[in-house]
Amino acid sequence: MKLLRKLTLLVATLALGAAWAAQPDFTLFHSNDVYEIQPVKRGKLGGAARVATLIKQLDDGRMIVTFGGDAFSPSIMSSLLKGKQMVNVFNKLGFDVAVYGNHEFDFGPEVAEQRVKESNFPWLSSNLLDKRTGEPLAGGVRFAVTEVNGVKVGFIGLIDDWLELTSPGDHAQYLDYVTVGRDLARKLKAEGADVVVALTHMDMVHDEELAAKVPEIDLILGGHDHGGMFKVVNGTLIFKAKSDWRDVGYLKVFTVPGQKPIAFLEVIPITNKIPEDPAMAEVVAGYVKILDEKLNVAIGETKVPLDARRKTVRTMESNIGNLIADAMRDYAGADVAIANGGGIRTDSVYGPGQLTRKDILAILPFGNVVISVKVSGADLLAALENGVSQVERVKGRFPQVSGLTFTYDPAAEPGKRIREVLVNGQPLDPNKTYVVAINDYMGRGGDGYAMFKDAPRVIDERSGLLLAKVVMDYIQAHSPVAPKVEGRIKTVK
Incomplete structure (x- = not known):
């Protein structure tokens, strides 16, 4: 004893x-x-x-x-x-x-x-x-x-x-x-x-x-x-x-x-x-x-290079960020998905070519699960403001998104940078309730996303699947993948 x-x-x-x-x-x-x-x-x-x-x-x-x-x-x-x-x-x-x-x-x-x-x-x-x-x-x-x-x-x-x-x-x-x-x-x-x-x-x-x-x-x-x-x-x-x-x-x-x-x-x-x-x-x-043997098995193919470089995923729209956010939104059946750029690791570019389970676990190593929450349009706007509030410092809160597009001014005062948000092509309604797919780290208020901490859960932390598995399943279902940077995130010139 x-x-x-x-x-x-x-x-x-x-x-x-x-x-x-x-x-x-x-x-x-x-x-x-x-x-x-x-x-x-x-x-x-x-x-x-x-x-x-x-x-x-x-x-x-x-x-x-x-x-x-x-x-x-x-x-x-x-x-x-x-x-x-x-x-x-x-x-x-x-x-x-x-x-x-x-x-x-x-x-x-x-x-x-x-x-x-x-x-x-x-x-x-x-x-x-x-x-x-x-x-x-x-x-x-x-x-x-x-x-x-x-x-x-x-x-x-x-x-x-x-x-x-x-x-x-x-x-x-x-x-x-x-x-x-x-x-x-x-x-x-x-x-x-x-x-x-x-x-x-x-x-x-x-x-x-x-x-x-x-x-x-x-x-x-x-x-x-x-x-x-x-x-x-x-x-x-x-x-x-x-x-x-x-x-x-x-x-x-x-x-x-x-x-x-x-x-x-x-x-x-x-x-x-x-x-x-x-x-x-x-x-x-x-x-x-x-596990090690099975992780070296290919799960699919990418036709394009997937850019997981740190400065990319933490400061701008990235094609791998789009892929991850799309997988989250698809899994959760959500209106919108937000992935914090700091959760995307390796600081590397993958492909074109085969993708293995090991690749995805290296890119998403933290063991986070995908959850979904109900938030108002006003809180969704606040989440995006938080996401771009420290972009000049290359912080991990930068949002990679699916289901919405937004324009922001990086030169403006933090908290007042977002200029326009469209959810599935429609202007953000501050009074409307949206279902947002995120990871459980963000759900705990991590990276400054306090608005998600007490938000009602649709898929909660005990029920969500591992983010890495969600992305693997998505790649397997859609292979070959070819995610693009397509104007989901724009900056004011």
Whole structure:
């Protein structure tokens, strides 16, 4: 345990008394929203090999390993392997039970069902059914019960209605999570479960509603929110870990006859201070090798040189900026797309000739996802003003656009540079609502795009595909590509 920086966040539900001197009846190891088996944040956080070390260190035979959904997508590796690597890693880590997340269905229900068949553990789908059969979708189960150290622990898996964010197929049927949660929790308790745990993949506000309305649920271990959070509502502990194994939750659970269990939660950061398990590191390295081989495969052809030079993408319309913005708008079905020039890297010119996956990942290396937001015409104008406000300093906020054209005066005062904006050929209406495709960095207000930070999402950060994959798919669909500089951005002479 000396390896671990443990952050004790919460002692939930009851006074401790002398019970803490005893060993817990069982423990839970929880993570959620894991897209990468490699470490993230430049190798500082996460990584399956470190998680393997931690699981081996903590497991005393009474530990249940749970997962709160979202694994099969999105990542570049998953775009190639359709999440197969995630299931293999989860199996080797000894996962015991999981709930579906929306990204489990990014490749459709058939692929999801195949991944479920490959899993050595059940995937819960209590309120997501196949309307043809009334059974859980894609080979999932309604509930699971396990006995640990003489304690019967029942699990149910609940989601909120995110079906429109992914591709669960025409036969998916969503049921209310409160109603299903109450019915199943009561059923499990009636059949002898000492503790009922809900694994969920929904917004925190819905977890809170579930806890408030279904006291029969003893613990809620969730997902869908990537930032890590915990709360106690109606005596029920709700916990979600940070995404990509940046941390995990370790819960010591003590049962109390006739009352809710006592749960002691530690949030453990997964840092480079935790050594990698050699066997798991070898598994990960094997997948990285496969990825490297597959990245050198051509995805299409460009008939023209693609200009990704820094000064081009940060100061003027560029043909590669047009290509990227067009791909974003096409994917999102948006009125307009804006790509920040600083997200386009390599400072190089590509082609004419073949384009590989490796080329696109070099050009778009940041792992951003495409989202779309609803903004007023006035806010869209403000976004463009922000985009050209530091053009003379060659800043990354410069906008590459699709679906609109604009004229600006670089000599004018920042904030007053835009002279004309046409959206799909029509003058910008400051009172009209437009759907704008952007990346999640801009959606967080990055590069000065504060007007997007709180804008209503159409495609949100948890649902959008990786920008690099969006562009790859677009090139594959339209190859050979020949994007042009065509007057989308004009300067006053």
